[in-house]
């Protein structure tokens with residue numbers, strides 16, 4: 387018999403890339419529970435629990451809050467196909483791969499998807515929003531990414547809220563790489579549609595995309611003149627399964643919902659603020675450790691995401707070899723750059739249960755060893771740099 391017929395035993399990697407992130411043993415345990423029918427009263431309770439827990443994590447009172455069956459991109463698609471109609475104009479602020487993906491999807495949903503093109507590595511600023519309101523008076527839906535995983539930039543949502551307040555614009559925010567690592571505060575920040583993914587800072591496996599719709603978003607959706615272009619992601623139908631009607635729409639991925647429920651419990655046991663602080667501290671320690679080695683972080687310091695960062699590869703280093711040795715000898719996954727940043731940066735994720743002091747020190751030591759072997763002369767010691775943050 388060939389290998390193809392053997393049992394599959396994947397290694398237990400330390401996932402420090404832009405996702406997926408390490409999964410807590412409690413979440414694996416939850417996934418082993420017996421599969422129930424998708425209309426079993428006990429599973430319906432589980433669904434109710436998930437909606438309540440999700441509202442707490444999103445920090446919203448929004449009634450329509452549920453996990454889309456699919457990965458983060460399904461959440462993105464669900465947000466845009468439901469909120470946009472063919473006659474609409476939308477504004478999409480792009481500064482990386484995922485905001486460009488939003489633009490691509492939006493352009494398939496509505497007449498005009500205006501691109502406000504920012505330089506990669508920049509966050510969206512309140513002034514960008516104010517300018518766009520003026521420039522595109524007929525665009526009523528504004529879309530942006532909170533933590534842009536391809537660059538490590540984090541958009542200040544309070545600024546965006548200030549700029550949109552009192553206008554009739556709807557705000558769509560991608561919180562795939564931030565929810566569970568940063569406070570997203572959907573209601574406080576006036577977000578109308580917000581979606582995330584299970585496998586980043588929430589630390590469950592990939593496969594579900596939590597989403598939430600404000601009353602203002604629902605009103606726009608209820609007044610649609612055209613049907614949502616996607617049957618599978620049509621929130622007006624999916625909502626009837628997650629709401630009181632319990633009408634079958636599609637079979638919920640039962641085990642993944644068990645996983646999400648447990649992962650959300652872990653998030654809330656820690657507390658959103660404590661968890662955000664943990665992400666921040668470990669991020670700062672990683673930046674300081676890299677800096678001591680002479681490796682620069684991308685993005686202006688005040689706009690760096692705490693969940694995922696860009697680290698500029700030193701000159702003369704074979705970046706692919708570095709990543710291969712990290713994986714093969716140290717069991718650590720990090721990622722390379724995408725698009726214009728390919729071959730320039732490493733993307734390092736410290737997300738959910740992956741954001742630990744232990745992981746920061748381990749990755750720094752491993753990088754130090756591998757770079758020294760490649761002849762790189764670091765100006766200082768990585769662990770000393772990181773420990774300055776931890777002992778502060």
Ligand SMILES: *Cc1c(COP(=O)(O)O)cnc(C)c1O
Pocket residue numbers: 405457458459460462484531533534535560561562563583586592
């Ligand atoms: C990962 C990611 C996505 C896409 O999620 P998938 O689960 O890969 O489909 C979208 N937006 C951001 C910001 C992400 O980090």
